[in-house]
Amino acid sequence: MKVRYFLIFAALAVAIPHSCLAKWQTEGNWKVTSDYTLSVSCTDEGFAWNSIQPQSTWAFSGDMKIVKGAKGNSCARLAFGNAKRKAVVLVSIEHLDSGLTAVSADKFDGEWHRILSSGWMPGADSSFYITVSRITDSMNIAVAGNKGFYYSEETVPIDPSVWSTGVYYGVGAYASDVEFSGLKFETPYSPPGHYTALAQSAVQDLLKNYWTGGPDDGCIAPTYSGYTAPVLPMPRGGMWERGMMTFALDSYYRATGDAVTKRRIKAEWARMKRIYTKEELTSAGGQIHPACDDSGWDASLYMVFYRHLGDPYALECAKGLVDSAYNRWHDDTLGGSIWYDNSRKHKSLYQIGLVNCAMDIWRVSGDKHFHDIAMSCYDWMESHLLRPDGIYWADLGVDGPAGVERPDDIHEGGSVSFLAGNMGMAILHAKLYRATGDKKYLDRALRTADGMSRKFLKDGVYMDDRDAWANGTFAADWAQEVLTLPGIDPKHKALFFKTADAVYANDRTPDGYYGGCWNGPVDGPGSRWSMNGSRPQQIMTSASTANMVIAAAILENNRSPLAVFGGSRRGAE
Secondary structure (H helix, E strand, C coil), X not given: CCCCCCCCCHHHCCCCCXXXXXXXXXXXXXXXXXXXXXXXXXXXXXXXXXXXXXXXCXXXXXXXXXXXXXXXXXXXXXXXXXXXXXEEEEEEEEEECCCEEEEEEEEECCCEEEEEECCCEXXXXXXXXXXXXXXXXXXXXXXEECCCCEEEEECCCCCHHHHHCCCEXXXXXXXXXXXXXXXXXXXXXXXXXXXXXXXXXXXXXXXXXXXXXXXXXXXXXCCECCECCCCCCCCCCCHHHHHHHHHHHHHHHHHHCCHHHHHHHHHHHHHHHHHCCHHHHXXXXXXXXXXXXXXXXXXXXXXXXXXXXXXXXXXXXXXXXXXXXXXXXXXXXXXXXXXXECCCCCEEHHHHHHHHHHHHHHHHHCCHHHHXXXXXXXXHHHHHCECCCCCECCEEECCEXXXXXXXXXXXXXXXXXXXXXXHHHHHHHHXXXXXXXXXXXXXXXXXXXXXXXXXXXXXXXXXXXXXXXXXXXXXXHHHHHHCCCCCCCHHHHHHHHHHHHHHHHHCECCCCCECCCCCXXXXXXXXXXXXXXXXXXXXXXXXXXXXXXXXXXXXXCCCCCCCCCCXXXXXXX
């Protein structure tokens, strides 16, 4: 299994010190507007050279905006020059006004040699986020445009002597007006860990298959029943379906701090605010949020936006939807809690998304009302769904737990329990332990993790038992809240990593879709999930499964539990 290592900045990289960034040597009509921002208007070739000299490993990232070019042809460049500031390696982005873009790399050893070429590709983009890194003798290059252009590739090896002759780094343009911003250069550069590299690959798969437009003005493609199409029965698409992909992007940001991912999350929220009214965003029981699980995923989606962007409207919408769902479906039948949907046939572990969201609202705002909602449903699940073996039943009706006569009927494509629901309960235990310090919640979290490792395994990895569209939903919180608890058995971390490896190796199609059988097969008659109608090409299946890979990077990078950034942890005790 080969994973290409691309550049990952922010949490994994350190920006160049101010004193270094300020030292630019320019040729021609350049303007240095800040340490990280330059612009140029040139009729020929021009470069700005930084005083930093790359070592054997390095990484660069930045935005390149092409304002205009001569005769409809523009070119922006990352350059490496010798002691005389003459270019010896170039990475170029060429753009035609007709709507074509090309990425290339060239090296000079007495004459120029092309070492990478994308060829002309469709792309009306005018602004590009470029990352280039050198870990081995080759360069890894990735270019993402503001209109959806994307290209990534590894160059052929470059003679190491090129980098040992007093090379400097710089940026340049050819017969173009170009603005450079957000420039970062790290040397030496430590490549991302194994699971972080897998996570980046998984995110790029999701973006390639389901993102339309650029990081700032694009969005997750609308889908219906998980599929994209030119015309959909619901033109805006299913909200919770896109939510599954947003959860994966959230996991990736938590793991890496990747700034472009945060821009995408911001763009997705901007679209949602444009196309949905507040009433639509906050009303449970209708077409958009028909059941308690959809309502929980969507309210949790708003909390992702609030956590990243601090938009009070997102928090307001999360509160509104949780209240709407609770008021619509709560009653004292079966001991309390909320019905699954308007049919009122059973109460379910699928309320777990709503309950975790209510708990998070309390944790960030200190609003006791949402603490009480969360605890009411939490206590009911703990008293009515907990089984003697430490895991939870999925559903409870007037005749008791569904499947009580077959408690071990837990398999791919059907189950009397629910992996994500058990993850969610362990996460609730962990949050309550951290909020109160009460050891009983810690014991419950450890008990649930142990029960899951006994009941939800197939071929040594976690099994996607009941819901291929949602079982990876809580992967990030599982890694960040539960697997960091004191006393957690190391086997649970090893199992999580092993599952991520299995998914990437055995449950990914060649074109970057992810299936429901986490140890394979990814599709076809051997895949029980595909035969049940949960296909890799559906956004929910791909995103939920990919999240099991992406969240492993959170664990690898030792991310601590999410900080509470408002209210009081103990305000409702």
